Amino acid sequence: MPKVSVIMPSYNCAHxxxxxxxxxxxxxFEDYEIVVIDDGSTDxxxxxxxxxxxxxxQKIRYxxxxxxxxxxxxxxxxxxxxxxxxxLLDADDLWLPERLKAQIDFxxxxxxxxxxxxxxxxxxENGKRGKTMMRLKKPVSGDIFYELLLENFISVxxxxxxxxxxxxxxxxxxxxxxxxxxxxxxxxANYYKGGYIDQPLACYxxxxxxxxxxxxxxxxxxxxxxxEMARLFPERVKAGSKYFKQARANxxxxxGYISYRQNxxxxxxxxxxxxxxxxxxxxxxxxxxxxxxxxPHNLLRKRNQAIPTDETGLFESA
Numbered sequence: 001m002p003k004v005s006v007i008m009p010s011y012n013c014a015h016x017x018x019x020x021x022x023x024x025x026x027x028x029f030e031d032y033e034i035v036v037i038d039d040g041s042t043d044x045x046x047x048x049x050x051x052x053x054x055x056x057x058q059k060i061r062y063x064x065x066x067x068x069x070x071x072x073x074x075x076x077x078x079x080x081x082x083x084x085x086x087x088l089l090d091a092d093d094l095w096l097p098e099r100l101k102a103q104i105d106f107x108x109x110x111x112x113x114x115x116x117x118x119x120x121x122x123x124x125e126n127g128k129r130g131k132t133m134m135r136l137k138k139p140v141s142g143d144i145f146y147e148l149l150l151e152n153f154i155s156v157x158x159x160x161x162x163x164x165x166x167x168x169x170x171x172x173x174x175x176x177x178x179x180x181x182x183x184x185x186x187x188x189a190n191y192y193k194g195g196y197i198d199q200p201l202a203c204y205x206x207x208x209x210x211x212x213x214x215x216x217x218x219x220x221x222x223x224x225x226x227x228e229m230a231r232l233f234p235e236r237v238k239a240g241s242k243y244f245k246q247a248r249a250n251x252x253x254x255x256g257y258i259s260y261r262q263n264x265x266x267x268x269x270x271x272x273x274x275x276x277x278x279x280x281x282x283x284x285x286x287x288x289x290x291x292x293x294x295x296p297h298n299l300l301r302k303r304n305q306a307i308p309t310d311e312t313g314l315f316e317s318a
Contacts, residue, residue, distance in 0.1 A: 003031040004100060004160070005083030009073030011039040013091035014048050016205075019127070021052060021060070023094040029101035032087075034060045037077045040067030071172035071180045078166060086161045092205040093157040094123065099201040103160040106197055113141070114192035115161040117154045123203040132200050139196040145189040145236060146243040149229065150250060152182040152222075154194075157202035159185075165192055178214075178221035186229050190236065216262075219255045223248065249279035256288060263301050265292060 006024050010017055017036075024034055036052075038045050049062040065076055070090075078086055085104075089095060103116045110116075117139070122130035139153040148154065169188040176183050188194070226247045230237050237244055256271030269292055275285040291300075 002033040002083045003104070004029075004033075004085045004087050005077075005081030005163070006032055006034045006087045006089055007074060007077035007081060008034060008036045008089050008091055009039055009070055009077060010036060010041060010045055010091035011067065011070075011073070012041045012043045012045070014041070014043045014045045016092040017045065017048060020089060020091050020094060023096075024089065025056075025059070026097045027095065027100045028097050029104055032059075032100065033082060035077045035080060036060065036062050036091075037073040038062065038064045039069070039073040040065065069174060071174045071176065075171040075174075078163075078171060081163060084163060086163050086166070088156050088159055089202075090156065090205075092207075094127075094203040095157065096201050096203070099158075100160070102197060102199065102201060106195060107160070110195050112193055113195035114165050115159060115188060115194045116197060117160075117194060118158040118197040118202070119200040120155040120158050121200045121203045123205045125205065125207060129203055130206075133204065134198075139198075141195045142193050143189070144194055145186065146240050148182075148186055148189050149226065149243050149247045152179075152185065153196075154181070154185045155202065155204055156181050157204055161188065162192075168192075176221065176225070178218050179225050182222060183225045183228065186225065187232070190229075190233055216255060216258045219251050219258065223251050226251065245279060249275045249282045249285070252278060253282065253285045253288070256285065260288065260292070260300070261304055261307075263297075263304060265297055265300070268292060 008020060008024075021034065021036075024032070036049055038049065046064065049060075052060050053062050061080075063076060063080060065073070068076070074088065087100065103118070106116050107113060119132045119134040119139075122133050124130065133155060134153060137151055137153045138147070140147050165188060168191045169184070172180050172184050226244060230244055252271050252275035256268045256275060259265075259271060260268035269289065272285045272289050272292070275282055276289070
């Protein structure tokens, strides 16, 4: 039985899949299996994987299923995993060679933790490595539920989870069209303590189509995550109502900021005003409303053109 099961969902990612698989085969920790779940791909994934299975029959398993979406593919992999630990890697992401060893060693030194995660590099579609993605966030270790509610600092390709955790935390929700990662991580953090390694151990691909319109949708779905956590864990709301309040104010502010960057100034105003209604002392929303009120919109449009998106900035001077 392998120590780690590497769960790799793939949908029409034959172009990226070899690099992802090779990044696992390059691991300095070798007690693992790779479980590739082909979620109904129509490209050359099947032929590609047959060749890998023939070459690495002791290491790689291939499962084909009709399309169930990312959560459904991950769940199939977890259900079929043989390892004591579950490590997740999407087909377009990569691991650094020391990823598994660093995390296995960490959990041995810290038995109080049931899962571990780390920093991660941004990576574009050409494989160019950018900056680390946790540099502007505040990851913590221990009982991280409330901090994780305020900002999602767990990146999927860096997580290593004891398989037994899924008995309480459950699997990935197929009802979540976006932010299913944050939804699962919060459920996991409600039951178990997690540890953070302040070292980039993976590369997370940022697709070009994730740099604009989908950003707003992600915040809308993340608000649903906050509401769902309040419904699932009322004792968390009772003990930490200020965190739920601030999480909602933060998301409404971010929706306003994204709308502003897209020159949708009316929507920006509405989101920012709602943020203030949730938390009347939230200064970022106050300052943004003043900017929208005092600076002509034609000047704001010029400013938006001159400033790169936050995600694009991850690849500048990296």
